[in-house]
Amino acid sequence: MMKITICIGSSCHLKGSREVVEGLQKLIARDGLKDKIELAGTFCLGKCQTGVNVLVNDERFSVSPETVEEFYSSAVLPRLK
Amino acid sequence: MRTSNLCADIGYMSINHAGESLCGDHVEMIETEDRPSTVIVLADGLGSGVKASILSTLTSKIISTMIAAGLKLEDCVETIAATLPVCSVRGVAYSTFTIIRIVASRRAEIIQYDNPKVILLRGGENYEYPVTQLDIGGKRITRADIALQEGDVFIAMSDGVEHAGVGIKYNFGWKRSDIIEFMKTFVPVGFTAKTLTKILLDECDRLYDGQPGDDATVCTVKIRARNQVNMMFGPPADRADNNRMLSLFFSKDGKHIVCGGTTSTIAAEYLGKALVPDLEYLDPEIPPTATIEGVDLVTEGVITVSRVLEYAKNYTGNNSDYEKWSCGQDGASKIARMLFEDATDVDFFVGRAVNPAHQNPNLPINFNIKMRLVEELSEQLRLMGKKVKVSYF
Numbered sequence: 001m002m003k004i005t006i007c008i009g010s011s012c013h014l015k016g017s018r019e020v021v022e023g024l025q026k027l028i029a030r031d032g033l034k035d036k037i038e039l040a041g042t043f044c045l046g047k048c049q050t051g052v053n054v055l056v057n058d059e060r061f062s063v064s065p066e067t068v069e070e071f072y073s074s075a076v077l078p079r080l081k
Numbered sequence: 082m083r084t085s086n087l088c089a090d091i092g093y094m095s096i097n098h099a100g101e102s103l104c105g106d107h108v109e110m111i112e113t114e115d116r117p118s119t120v121i122v123l124a125d126g127l128g129s130g131v132k133a134s135i136l137s138t139l140t141s142k143i144i145s146t147m148i149a150a151g152l153k154l155e156d157c158v159e160t161i162a163a164t165l166p167v168c169s170v171r172g173v174a175y176s177t178f179t180i181i182r183i184v185a186s187r188r189a190e191i192i193q194y195d196n197p198k199v200i201l202l203r204g205g206e207n208y209e210y211p212v213t214q215l216d217i218g219g220k221r222i223t224r225a226d227i228a229l230q231e232g233d234v235f236i237a238m239s240d241g242v243e244h245a246g247v248g249i250k251y252n253f254g255w256k257r258s259d260i261i262e263f264m265k266t267f268v269p270v271g272f273t274a275k276t277l278t279k280i281l282l283d284e285c286d287r288l289y290d291g292q293p294g295d296d297a298t299v300c301t302v303k304i305r306a307r308n309q310v311n312m313m314f315g316p317p318a319d320r321a322d323n324n325r326m327l328s329l330f331f332s333k334d335g336k337h338i339v340c341g342g343t344t345s346t347i348a349a350e351y352l353g354k355a356l357v358p359d360l361e362y363l364d365p366e367i368p369p370t371a372t373i374e375g376v377d378l379v380t381e382g383v384i385t386v387s388r389v390l391e392y393a394k395n396y397t398g399n400n401s402d403y404e405k406w407s408c409g410q411d412g413a414s415k416i417a418r419m420l421f422e423d424a425t426d427v428d429f430f431v432g433r434a435v436n437p438a439h440q441n442p443n444l445p446i447n448f449n450i451k452m453r454l455v456e457e458l459s460e461q462l463r464l465m466g467k468k469v470k471v472s473y474f
Contacts, residue, residue: 018365021362
């Protein structure tokens with residue numbers, strides 16, 4: 001099971017956490033991966049400058065509402081093996 | 082004698098006669114600290130507009146000041162009769178009034194001159210309390226003395242409330258019994274006195290088709306138990322103070338709200354429990370809440386509290402937003418309900434730590450904004466009649 005954790009702290013929220021969460025929820029539903037990927041939230045990771053901060057297992061990525069799809073295909077799917 | 086744990090939540094509002102910018106009704110409230118009592122006077126001046134406004138303002142100011150000073154009712158009524166300017170058209174000086182005096186949150190004295198009889202809902206049902214009739218200077222005045230119980234809701238109103246809908250929705254306005262039936266359905270929900278007032282006046286406005294034929298004023302007094310809510314916002318400036326701040330916070334009676342990401346992280350560590358953020362956006366603009374076992378509510382900080390402040394300002398104003406926060410499940414609505422409805426006493430624990438990541442001029446969440454939020458929210462809560470204490474760490 002892969003765990004994707006999205007920062008929903010103040011700063012990341014202002015940079016679009018909600019759009020990132022919703023984007024990922026849609027993509028995961030589209031590909032039928034709900035039982036392979038768990039989505040979770042976290043408060044501040046202390047890296048506000050690079051928000052929206054997203055952890056794939058323990059690896060940190062910087063995602064924005066515009067780059068959700070790219071992040072999903074380049075970072076999430078390859079790690080799902 | 083055991084001191085009473087009860088207190089009064091008081092809310093009043095008016096709607097004006099269509100086309101008038103001044104209200105001919107006036108509510109005045111005075112609290113005295115030494116012999117703890119609250120005097121509320123609702124006066125309804127003859128006619129509408131400027132003249133009525135002057136009559137009712139004078140009447141309510143004079144009566145509330147004199148009664149609060151412990152002067153006899155007879156003297157108050159005489160003073161009003163001697164002071165009020167006589168209307169040149171009608172040849173009378175006239176303002177009806179209702180006085181509610183609450184003594185030590187134990188007894189209520191209700192004195193009325195020609196206003197609709199104050200409604201008392203006790204245990205959710207109408208309670209017709211006995212009144213005695215007095216004659217003071219030719220004026221027929223009623224008086225009642227009531228021992229208070231928790232949950233008592235008093236609804237005082239000007240006759241513009243009973244006249245709502247005359248000739249529009251009802252032939253003769255809605256009756257006292259209709260008003261009682263209408264309000265009985267809202268009282269058990271737990272709305273505040275101000276919101277109950279707003280609900281009744283909205284209904285009057287609707288019955289008047291948005292064109293009130295008279296000024297209508299409602300003053301609701303809800304007798305309730307004191308209840309403390311504690312809210313922690315921000316980590317302390319010095320990390321070494323974490324445990325001191327948290328142990329003081331969690332030793333307080335009542336519910337606990339923790340606001341802010343870092344703040345909830347240190348609270349969870351202190352309690353030795355997991356911090357579990359939610360991912361559900363119940364309001365698109367408000368970050369999701371989280372849970373920590375042992376904490377009643379965990380939310381994000383500045384964005385959520387900013388919204389609570391917006392709701393507070395609206396509440397102390399015309400209260401048009403109550404429907405949003407009184408049923409919303411997002412963090413801001415939940416905080417609003419706990420602070421506005423549940424709390425009579427609010428204890429803020431404010432940490433002065435500066436989050437370096439938030440000191441970006443492009444982000445509307447910096448340190449100064451956080452401090453200003455606490456100050457403004459405290460001020461609004463005091464306007465709501467709550468006792469507020471703020472401690473900084």
